[in-house]
Amino acid sequence: MVTLAEVAQHAGVSASTVSYVLSGKRSISVNTRQRVERSIRELGYHPNAGARALASSRSNIIALMMPLRTDMYVPVMMEIAIAVATTARTHGYDVLLLTGEEGPDAVRRVAGSGLADGMILMDVELDDERLPLLRETDRPAVLIGLPADTAGLTCVDLDFKATGALCVEHLAERGHRDIAVVGEAxxxxxxxxxxAERTLDGLRGRAREVGLRLLHRPCEGGYDAMAVTLARILDERPGTTGFVVQNESAVEPLLALLRQ
Incomplete structure:
Protein backbone atom coordinates (compact mmCIF):
# COMPACT_ATOMS: atom_id res chain seq x y z
CA MET A 1 0.00 0.00 0.00
CA VAL A 2 1.38 3.40 -1.03
CA THR A 3 1.86 5.81 1.87
CA LEU A 4 1.55 9.57 2.06
CA ALA A 5 5.31 9.80 2.71
CA GLU A 6 6.02 7.93 -0.53
CA VAL A 7 3.79 10.34 -2.45
CA ALA A 8 5.68 13.26 -0.90
CA GLN A 9 9.05 11.76 -1.86
CA HIS A 10 7.88 11.08 -5.41
CA ALA A 11 6.56 14.63 -5.81
CA GLY A 12 9.59 16.20 -4.15
CA VAL A 13 7.57 17.93 -1.43
CA SER A 14 6.97 17.50 2.30
CA ALA A 15 4.35 15.13 3.71
CA SER A 16 2.48 18.13 5.13
CA THR A 17 2.20 19.63 1.63
CA VAL A 18 0.60 16.42 0.34
CA SER A 19 -1.79 16.53 3.30
CA TYR A 20 -2.73 20.13 2.51
CA VAL A 21 -3.39 19.26 -1.13
CA LEU A 22 -5.70 16.44 -0.05
CA SER A 23 -7.56 18.43 2.60
CA GLY A 24 -7.67 21.78 0.84
CA LYS A 25 -6.99 23.47 4.18
CA ARG A 26 -4.18 25.67 2.88
CA SER A 27 -3.44 27.48 -0.34
CA ILE A 28 -0.92 25.57 -2.45
CA SER A 29 0.63 26.86 -5.68
CA VAL A 30 -0.84 25.47 -8.89
CA ASN A 31 2.45 23.87 -9.95
CA THR A 32 2.94 22.14 -6.60
CA ARG A 33 -0.66 20.93 -6.50
CA GLN A 34 -0.41 19.51 -10.01
CA ARG A 35 2.87 17.75 -9.14
CA VAL A 36 1.34 16.16 -6.05
CA GLU A 37 -1.82 15.12 -7.91
CA ARG A 38 0.29 13.57 -10.68
CA SER A 39 2.26 11.56 -8.11
CA ILE A 40 -0.98 10.41 -6.47
CA ARG A 41 -2.25 9.14 -9.83
CA GLU A 42 0.99 7.50 -10.88
CA LEU A 43 1.49 5.72 -7.56
CA GLY A 44 -2.18 4.81 -7.15
CA TYR A 45 -2.38 6.38 -3.71
CA HIS A 46 -5.72 6.17 -1.87
CA PRO A 47 -6.04 8.19 1.38
CA ASN A 48 -7.09 6.16 4.41
CA ALA A 49 -10.71 7.05 5.10
CA GLY A 50 -10.36 6.83 8.87
CA ALA A 51 -7.25 8.99 8.99
CA ARG A 52 -8.81 11.51 6.64
CA ALA A 53 -11.90 11.73 8.83
CA LEU A 54 -9.81 12.32 11.95
CA ALA A 55 -7.75 14.99 10.25
CA SER A 56 -10.66 16.89 8.76
CA SER A 57 -13.34 16.15 11.40
CA ARG A 58 -15.47 14.91 8.51
CA SER A 59 -16.40 11.40 7.51
CA ASN A 60 -18.16 12.11 4.19
CA ILE A 61 -20.87 9.75 5.41
CA ILE A 62 -24.58 10.43 5.87
CA ALA A 63 -26.52 8.24 8.30
CA LEU A 64 -29.92 7.13 6.99
CA MET A 65 -32.12 5.96 9.86
CA MET A 66 -34.71 3.64 8.38
CA PRO A 67 -36.20 1.33 11.04
CA LEU A 68 -37.18 -2.00 9.48
CA ARG A 69 -40.59 -2.93 10.82
CA THR A 70 -42.89 -5.79 9.88
CA ASP A 71 -45.63 -3.31 8.94
CA MET A 72 -43.51 -1.30 6.49
CA TYR A 73 -43.97 -1.51 2.72
CA VAL A 74 -40.46 -2.43 1.62
CA PRO A 75 -40.59 -1.29 -2.06
CA VAL A 76 -41.38 2.33 -1.13
CA MET A 77 -38.81 2.44 1.66
CA MET A 78 -36.09 1.00 -0.57
CA GLU A 79 -36.97 3.43 -3.35
CA ILE A 80 -36.29 6.29 -0.94
CA ALA A 81 -33.10 4.66 0.36
CA ILE A 82 -31.76 4.19 -3.17
CA ALA A 83 -32.57 7.81 -4.05
CA VAL A 84 -30.72 8.99 -0.94
CA ALA A 85 -27.67 6.83 -1.70
CA THR A 86 -27.56 7.82 -5.38
CA THR A 87 -27.83 11.53 -4.66
CA ALA A 88 -25.31 11.35 -1.83
CA ARG A 89 -22.83 9.65 -4.15
CA THR A 90 -23.02 12.53 -6.64
CA HIS A 91 -21.89 14.85 -3.82
CA GLY A 92 -19.03 12.62 -2.69
CA TYR A 93 -20.84 11.05 0.28
CA ASP A 94 -21.53 7.46 1.25
CA VAL A 95 -24.60 6.36 3.20
CA LEU A 96 -24.61 4.44 6.46
CA LEU A 97 -27.93 2.58 6.79
CA LEU A 98 -29.24 2.16 10.34
CA THR A 99 -32.19 -0.23 10.42
CA GLY A 100 -32.69 -0.88 14.13
CA GLU A 101 -35.60 0.45 16.15
CA GLU A 102 -33.25 2.28 18.52
CA GLY A 103 -35.03 5.64 18.60
CA PRO A 104 -33.00 8.30 20.45
CA ASP A 105 -30.12 5.88 21.04
CA ALA A 106 -29.33 5.82 17.32
CA VAL A 107 -29.29 9.62 17.16
CA ARG A 108 -27.12 9.78 20.27
CA ARG A 109 -24.69 7.21 18.86
CA VAL A 110 -24.26 8.97 15.52
CA ALA A 111 -24.04 12.45 17.01
CA GLY A 112 -21.61 11.46 19.74
CA SER A 113 -19.26 9.23 17.77
CA GLY A 114 -18.70 11.24 14.62
CA LEU A 115 -19.82 8.26 12.54
CA ALA A 116 -21.54 10.58 10.09
CA ASP A 117 -21.53 14.23 9.11
CA GLY A 118 -25.32 14.39 9.03
CA MET A 119 -28.49 12.35 9.49
CA ILE A 120 -31.64 11.61 7.50
CA LEU A 121 -34.49 10.16 9.55
CA MET A 122 -37.45 8.20 8.21
CA ASP A 123 -40.60 6.77 9.80
CA VAL A 124 -41.28 10.04 11.62
CA GLU A 125 -43.99 10.03 14.29
CA LEU A 126 -46.09 13.03 15.34
CA ASP A 127 -44.46 13.07 18.79
CA ASP A 128 -41.22 11.44 17.74
CA GLU A 129 -38.98 10.74 20.73
CA ARG A 130 -35.87 11.48 18.65
CA LEU A 131 -36.75 15.16 18.25
CA PRO A 132 -35.34 16.59 21.53
CA LEU A 133 -31.91 15.16 20.73
CA LEU A 134 -32.03 16.43 17.16
CA ARG A 135 -32.72 19.94 18.41
CA GLU A 136 -29.74 19.76 20.75
CA THR A 137 -27.11 18.25 18.45
CA ASP A 138 -24.93 20.26 16.12
CA ARG A 139 -25.11 17.50 13.50
CA PRO A 140 -27.23 18.51 10.48
CA ALA A 141 -30.39 16.42 10.24
CA VAL A 142 -33.33 16.15 7.85
CA LEU A 143 -36.59 14.36 8.58
CA ILE A 144 -38.54 12.63 5.82
CA GLY A 145 -41.90 13.25 7.43
CA LEU A 146 -43.56 15.90 9.56
CA PRO A 147 -43.83 15.70 13.35
CA ALA A 148 -46.52 17.70 15.14
CA ASP A 149 -43.98 20.38 16.07
CA THR A 150 -41.45 21.22 13.35
CA ALA A 151 -39.78 24.11 15.22
CA GLY A 152 -36.00 24.00 14.86
CA LEU A 153 -36.14 21.07 12.44
CA THR A 154 -35.64 20.58 8.72
CA CYS A 155 -38.38 18.41 7.24
CA VAL A 156 -39.43 17.26 3.78
CA ASP A 157 -42.64 15.42 2.99
CA LEU A 158 -45.60 15.14 0.69
CA ASP A 159 -48.81 16.94 1.64
CA PHE A 160 -50.66 13.87 2.85
CA LYS A 161 -53.58 15.86 4.22
CA ALA A 162 -54.21 17.34 0.78
CA THR A 163 -53.82 13.87 -0.73
CA GLY A 164 -56.55 12.49 1.50
CA ALA A 165 -58.85 15.38 0.64
CA LEU A 166 -58.28 14.90 -3.10
CA CYS A 167 -59.19 11.21 -2.82
CA VAL A 168 -62.54 12.12 -1.29
CA GLU A 169 -63.18 14.79 -3.93
CA HIS A 170 -62.42 12.34 -6.73
CA LEU A 171 -64.92 9.78 -5.45
CA ALA A 172 -67.56 12.38 -4.55
CA GLU A 173 -67.42 13.85 -8.07
CA ARG A 174 -68.19 10.39 -9.44
CA GLY A 175 -71.30 10.02 -7.33
CA HIS A 176 -70.02 7.90 -4.46
CA ARG A 177 -71.64 8.68 -1.12
CA ASP A 178 -70.38 5.73 0.95
CA ILE A 179 -66.64 4.97 0.84
CA ALA A 180 -64.21 2.86 2.82
CA VAL A 181 -60.57 3.59 3.57
CA VAL A 182 -58.24 0.60 3.69
CA GLY A 183 -55.55 2.01 5.93
CA GLU A 184 -52.09 1.05 7.07
CA ALA A 185 -51.43 -1.71 9.60
CA ALA A 196 -50.86 8.03 8.09
CA GLU A 197 -52.42 10.42 10.60
CA ARG A 198 -52.35 13.33 8.14
CA THR A 199 -53.88 11.31 5.32
CA LEU A 200 -56.71 10.21 7.56
CA ASP A 201 -57.22 13.78 8.76
CA GLY A 202 -57.55 14.97 5.17
CA LEU A 203 -59.94 12.17 4.27
CA ARG A 204 -62.24 12.75 7.22
CA GLY A 205 -62.19 16.53 6.96
CA ARG A 206 -63.19 16.66 3.30
CA ALA A 207 -65.75 13.86 3.76
CA ARG A 208 -67.52 15.98 6.38
CA GLU A 209 -67.45 19.01 4.09
CA VAL A 210 -69.04 17.23 1.12
CA GLY A 211 -71.44 15.10 3.17
CA LEU A 212 -69.85 11.77 2.29
CA ARG A 213 -69.89 8.81 4.67
CA LEU A 214 -66.45 7.38 5.35
CA LEU A 215 -65.41 4.21 7.15
CA HIS A 216 -61.75 3.70 8.00
CA ARG A 217 -60.35 0.27 8.71
CA PRO A 218 -56.63 -0.52 9.25
CA CYS A 219 -55.28 -3.52 7.37
CA GLU A 220 -52.09 -5.55 7.72
CA GLY A 221 -51.93 -6.10 3.96
CA GLY A 222 -51.74 -9.38 2.08
CA TYR A 223 -54.62 -11.45 0.75
CA ASP A 224 -55.88 -13.04 3.97
CA ALA A 225 -55.82 -9.81 5.97
CA MET A 226 -57.53 -7.94 3.14
CA ALA A 227 -60.23 -10.59 2.88
CA VAL A 228 -61.04 -10.21 6.58
CA THR A 229 -60.98 -6.40 6.35
CA LEU A 230 -63.22 -6.35 3.26
CA ALA A 231 -65.74 -8.69 4.88
CA ARG A 232 -65.81 -6.43 7.92
CA ILE A 233 -66.31 -3.32 5.79
CA LEU A 234 -69.16 -4.80 3.76
CA ASP A 235 -70.80 -6.13 6.92
CA GLU A 236 -70.71 -2.71 8.58
CA ARG A 237 -71.43 -0.68 5.43
CA PRO A 238 -73.06 -2.87 2.78
CA GLY A 239 -73.72 0.23 0.67
CA THR A 240 -70.01 0.95 0.18
CA THR A 241 -69.28 1.75 -3.47
CA GLY A 242 -65.80 3.28 -3.39
CA PHE A 243 -62.46 2.56 -1.75
CA VAL A 244 -59.38 4.55 -0.83
CA VAL A 245 -56.36 2.30 -0.26
CA GLN A 246 -53.35 3.69 1.58
CA ASN A 247 -51.66 0.38 2.36
CA GLU A 248 -49.91 -0.47 -0.93
CA SER A 249 -49.63 -4.15 -0.06
CA ALA A 250 -53.44 -4.37 0.08
CA VAL A 251 -54.12 -3.02 -3.42
CA GLU A 252 -53.76 -6.22 -5.46
CA PRO A 253 -55.58 -8.41 -2.90
CA LEU A 254 -58.49 -5.94 -2.76
CA LEU A 255 -58.84 -5.86 -6.55
CA ALA A 256 -58.74 -9.65 -6.70
CA LEU A 257 -61.40 -9.96 -3.99
CA LEU A 258 -63.69 -7.40 -5.63
CA ARG A 259 -63.51 -9.30 -8.94
CA GLN A 260 -64.82 -12.48 -7.30
Whole structure:
Protein backbone atom coordinates (compact mmCIF):
# COMPACT_ATOMS: atom_id res chain seq x y z
CA MET A 1 0.00 0.00 0.00
CA VAL A 2 1.38 3.40 -1.03
CA THR A 3 1.86 5.81 1.87
CA LEU A 4 1.55 9.57 2.06
CA ALA A 5 5.31 9.80 2.71
CA GLU A 6 6.02 7.93 -0.53
CA VAL A 7 3.79 10.34 -2.45
CA ALA A 8 5.68 13.26 -0.90
CA GLN A 9 9.05 11.76 -1.86
CA HIS A 10 7.88 11.08 -5.41
CA ALA A 11 6.56 14.63 -5.81
CA GLY A 12 9.59 16.20 -4.15
CA VAL A 13 7.57 17.93 -1.43
CA SER A 14 6.97 17.50 2.30
CA ALA A 15 4.35 15.13 3.71
CA SER A 16 2.48 18.13 5.13
CA THR A 17 2.20 19.63 1.63
CA VAL A 18 0.60 16.42 0.34
CA SER A 19 -1.79 16.53 3.30
CA TYR A 20 -2.73 20.13 2.51
CA VAL A 21 -3.39 19.26 -1.13
CA LEU A 22 -5.70 16.44 -0.05
CA SER A 23 -7.56 18.43 2.60
CA GLY A 24 -7.67 21.78 0.84
CA LYS A 25 -6.99 23.47 4.18
CA ARG A 26 -4.18 25.67 2.88
CA SER A 27 -3.44 27.48 -0.34
CA ILE A 28 -0.92 25.57 -2.45
CA SER A 29 0.63 26.86 -5.68
CA VAL A 30 -0.84 25.47 -8.89
CA ASN A 31 2.45 23.87 -9.95
CA THR A 32 2.94 22.14 -6.60
CA ARG A 33 -0.66 20.93 -6.50
CA GLN A 34 -0.41 19.51 -10.01
CA ARG A 35 2.87 17.75 -9.14
CA VAL A 36 1.34 16.16 -6.05
CA GLU A 37 -1.82 15.12 -7.91
CA ARG A 38 0.29 13.57 -10.68
CA SER A 39 2.26 11.56 -8.11
CA ILE A 40 -0.98 10.41 -6.47
CA ARG A 41 -2.25 9.14 -9.83
CA GLU A 42 0.99 7.50 -10.88
CA LEU A 43 1.49 5.72 -7.56
CA GLY A 44 -2.18 4.81 -7.15
CA TYR A 45 -2.38 6.38 -3.71
CA HIS A 46 -5.72 6.17 -1.87
CA PRO A 47 -6.04 8.19 1.38
CA ASN A 48 -7.09 6.16 4.41
CA ALA A 49 -10.71 7.05 5.10
CA GLY A 50 -10.36 6.83 8.87
CA ALA A 51 -7.25 8.99 8.99
CA ARG A 52 -8.81 11.51 6.64
CA ALA A 53 -11.90 11.73 8.83
CA LEU A 54 -9.81 12.32 11.95
CA ALA A 55 -7.75 14.99 10.25
CA SER A 56 -10.66 16.89 8.76
CA SER A 57 -13.34 16.15 11.40
CA ARG A 58 -15.47 14.91 8.51
CA SER A 59 -16.40 11.40 7.51
CA ASN A 60 -18.16 12.11 4.19
CA ILE A 61 -20.87 9.75 5.41
CA ILE A 62 -24.58 10.43 5.87
CA ALA A 63 -26.52 8.24 8.30
CA LEU A 64 -29.92 7.13 6.99
CA MET A 65 -32.12 5.96 9.86
CA MET A 66 -34.71 3.64 8.38
CA PRO A 67 -36.20 1.33 11.04
CA LEU A 68 -37.18 -2.00 9.48
CA ARG A 69 -40.59 -2.93 10.82
CA THR A 70 -42.89 -5.79 9.88
CA ASP A 71 -45.63 -3.31 8.94
CA MET A 72 -43.51 -1.30 6.49
CA TYR A 73 -43.97 -1.51 2.72
CA VAL A 74 -40.46 -2.43 1.62
CA PRO A 75 -40.59 -1.29 -2.06
CA VAL A 76 -41.38 2.33 -1.13
CA MET A 77 -38.81 2.44 1.66
CA MET A 78 -36.09 1.00 -0.57
CA GLU A 79 -36.97 3.43 -3.35
CA ILE A 80 -36.29 6.29 -0.94
CA ALA A 81 -33.10 4.66 0.36
CA ILE A 82 -31.76 4.19 -3.17
CA ALA A 83 -32.57 7.81 -4.05
CA VAL A 84 -30.72 8.99 -0.94
CA ALA A 85 -27.67 6.83 -1.70
CA THR A 86 -27.56 7.82 -5.38
CA THR A 87 -27.83 11.53 -4.66
CA ALA A 88 -25.31 11.35 -1.83
CA ARG A 89 -22.83 9.65 -4.15
CA THR A 90 -23.02 12.53 -6.64
CA HIS A 91 -21.89 14.85 -3.82
CA GLY A 92 -19.03 12.62 -2.69
CA TYR A 93 -20.84 11.05 0.28
CA ASP A 94 -21.53 7.46 1.25
CA VAL A 95 -24.60 6.36 3.20
CA LEU A 96 -24.61 4.44 6.46
CA LEU A 97 -27.93 2.58 6.79
CA LEU A 98 -29.24 2.16 10.34
CA THR A 99 -32.19 -0.23 10.42
CA GLY A 100 -32.69 -0.88 14.13
CA GLU A 101 -35.60 0.45 16.15
CA GLU A 102 -33.25 2.28 18.52
CA GLY A 103 -35.03 5.64 18.60
CA PRO A 104 -33.00 8.30 20.45
CA ASP A 105 -30.12 5.88 21.04
CA ALA A 106 -29.33 5.82 17.32
CA VAL A 107 -29.29 9.62 17.16
CA ARG A 108 -27.12 9.78 20.27
CA ARG A 109 -24.69 7.21 18.86
CA VAL A 110 -24.26 8.97 15.52
CA ALA A 111 -24.04 12.45 17.01
CA GLY A 112 -21.61 11.46 19.74
CA SER A 113 -19.26 9.23 17.77
CA GLY A 114 -18.70 11.24 14.62
CA LEU A 115 -19.82 8.26 12.54
CA ALA A 116 -21.54 10.58 10.09
CA ASP A 117 -21.53 14.23 9.11
CA GLY A 118 -25.32 14.39 9.03
CA MET A 119 -28.49 12.35 9.49
CA ILE A 120 -31.64 11.61 7.50
CA LEU A 121 -34.49 10.16 9.55
CA MET A 122 -37.45 8.20 8.21
CA ASP A 123 -40.60 6.77 9.80
CA VAL A 124 -41.28 10.04 11.62
CA GLU A 125 -43.99 10.03 14.29
CA LEU A 126 -46.09 13.03 15.34
CA ASP A 127 -44.46 13.07 18.79
CA ASP A 128 -41.22 11.44 17.74
CA GLU A 129 -38.98 10.74 20.73
CA ARG A 130 -35.87 11.48 18.65
CA LEU A 131 -36.75 15.16 18.25
CA PRO A 132 -35.34 16.59 21.53
CA LEU A 133 -31.91 15.16 20.73
CA LEU A 134 -32.03 16.43 17.16
CA ARG A 135 -32.72 19.94 18.41
CA GLU A 136 -29.74 19.76 20.75
CA THR A 137 -27.11 18.25 18.45
CA ASP A 138 -24.93 20.26 16.12
CA ARG A 139 -25.11 17.50 13.50
CA PRO A 140 -27.23 18.51 10.48
CA ALA A 141 -30.39 16.42 10.24
CA VAL A 142 -33.33 16.15 7.85
CA LEU A 143 -36.59 14.36 8.58
CA ILE A 144 -38.54 12.63 5.82
CA GLY A 145 -41.90 13.25 7.43
CA LEU A 146 -43.56 15.90 9.56
CA PRO A 147 -43.83 15.70 13.35
CA ALA A 148 -46.52 17.70 15.14
CA ASP A 149 -43.98 20.38 16.07
CA THR A 150 -41.45 21.22 13.35
CA ALA A 151 -39.78 24.11 15.22
CA GLY A 152 -36.00 24.00 14.86
CA LEU A 153 -36.14 21.07 12.44
CA THR A 154 -35.64 20.58 8.72
CA CYS A 155 -38.38 18.41 7.24
CA VAL A 156 -39.43 17.26 3.78
CA ASP A 157 -42.64 15.42 2.99
CA LEU A 158 -45.60 15.14 0.69
CA ASP A 159 -48.81 16.94 1.64
CA PHE A 160 -50.66 13.87 2.85
CA LYS A 161 -53.58 15.86 4.22
CA ALA A 162 -54.21 17.34 0.78
CA THR A 163 -53.82 13.87 -0.73
CA GLY A 164 -56.55 12.49 1.50
CA ALA A 165 -58.85 15.38 0.64
CA LEU A 166 -58.28 14.90 -3.10
CA CYS A 167 -59.19 11.21 -2.82
CA VAL A 168 -62.54 12.12 -1.29
CA GLU A 169 -63.18 14.79 -3.93
CA HIS A 170 -62.42 12.34 -6.73
CA LEU A 171 -64.92 9.78 -5.45
CA ALA A 172 -67.56 12.38 -4.55
CA GLU A 173 -67.42 13.85 -8.07
CA ARG A 174 -68.19 10.39 -9.44
CA GLY A 175 -71.30 10.02 -7.33
CA HIS A 176 -70.02 7.90 -4.46
CA ARG A 177 -71.64 8.68 -1.12
CA ASP A 178 -70.38 5.73 0.95
CA ILE A 179 -66.64 4.97 0.84
CA ALA A 180 -64.21 2.86 2.82
CA VAL A 181 -60.57 3.59 3.57
CA VAL A 182 -58.24 0.60 3.69
CA GLY A 183 -55.55 2.01 5.93
CA GLU A 184 -52.09 1.05 7.07
CA ALA A 185 -51.43 -1.71 9.60
CA UNK A 186 -52.82 -0.99 13.10
CA UNK A 187 -49.30 -0.52 14.53
CA UNK A 188 -48.72 2.44 12.20
CA UNK A 189 -51.61 4.30 13.84
CA UNK A 190 -50.60 3.16 17.31
CA UNK A 191 -47.21 4.83 16.74
CA UNK A 192 -49.00 7.95 15.42
CA UNK A 193 -46.88 7.94 12.29
CA UNK A 194 -47.18 11.33 10.64
CA UNK A 195 -48.09 10.43 7.06
CA ALA A 196 -50.86 8.03 8.09
CA GLU A 197 -52.42 10.42 10.60
CA ARG A 198 -52.35 13.33 8.14
CA THR A 199 -53.88 11.31 5.32
CA LEU A 200 -56.71 10.21 7.56
CA ASP A 201 -57.22 13.78 8.76
CA GLY A 202 -57.55 14.97 5.17
CA LEU A 203 -59.94 12.17 4.27
CA ARG A 204 -62.24 12.75 7.22
CA GLY A 205 -62.19 16.53 6.96
CA ARG A 206 -63.19 16.66 3.30
CA ALA A 207 -65.75 13.86 3.76
CA ARG A 208 -67.52 15.98 6.38
CA GLU A 209 -67.45 19.01 4.09
CA VAL A 210 -69.04 17.23 1.12
CA GLY A 211 -71.44 15.10 3.17
CA LEU A 212 -69.85 11.77 2.29
CA ARG A 213 -69.89 8.81 4.67
CA LEU A 214 -66.45 7.38 5.35
CA LEU A 215 -65.41 4.21 7.15
CA HIS A 216 -61.75 3.70 8.00
CA ARG A 217 -60.35 0.27 8.71
CA PRO A 218 -56.63 -0.52 9.25
CA CYS A 219 -55.28 -3.52 7.37
CA GLU A 220 -52.09 -5.55 7.72
CA GLY A 221 -51.93 -6.10 3.96
CA GLY A 222 -51.74 -9.38 2.08
CA TYR A 223 -54.62 -11.45 0.75
CA ASP A 224 -55.88 -13.04 3.97
CA ALA A 225 -55.82 -9.81 5.97
CA MET A 226 -57.53 -7.94 3.14
CA ALA A 227 -60.23 -10.59 2.88
CA VAL A 228 -61.04 -10.21 6.58
CA THR A 229 -60.98 -6.40 6.35
CA LEU A 230 -63.22 -6.35 3.26
CA ALA A 231 -65.74 -8.69 4.88
CA ARG A 232 -65.81 -6.43 7.92
CA ILE A 233 -66.31 -3.32 5.79
CA LEU A 234 -69.16 -4.80 3.76
CA ASP A 235 -70.80 -6.13 6.92
CA GLU A 236 -70.71 -2.71 8.58
CA ARG A 237 -71.43 -0.68 5.43
CA PRO A 238 -73.06 -2.87 2.78
CA GLY A 239 -73.72 0.23 0.67
CA THR A 240 -70.01 0.95 0.18
CA THR A 241 -69.28 1.75 -3.47
CA GLY A 242 -65.80 3.28 -3.39
CA PHE A 243 -62.46 2.56 -1.75
CA VAL A 244 -59.38 4.55 -0.83
CA VAL A 245 -56.36 2.30 -0.26
CA GLN A 246 -53.35 3.69 1.58
CA ASN A 247 -51.66 0.38 2.36
CA GLU A 248 -49.91 -0.47 -0.93
CA SER A 249 -49.63 -4.15 -0.06
CA ALA A 250 -53.44 -4.37 0.08
CA VAL A 251 -54.12 -3.02 -3.42
CA GLU A 252 -53.76 -6.22 -5.46
CA PRO A 253 -55.58 -8.41 -2.90
CA LEU A 254 -58.49 -5.94 -2.76
CA LEU A 255 -58.84 -5.86 -6.55
CA ALA A 256 -58.74 -9.65 -6.70
CA LEU A 257 -61.40 -9.96 -3.99
CA LEU A 258 -63.69 -7.40 -5.63
CA ARG A 259 -63.51 -9.30 -8.94
CA GLN A 260 -64.82 -12.48 -7.30
Missing amino acids: PAVYERHTGF
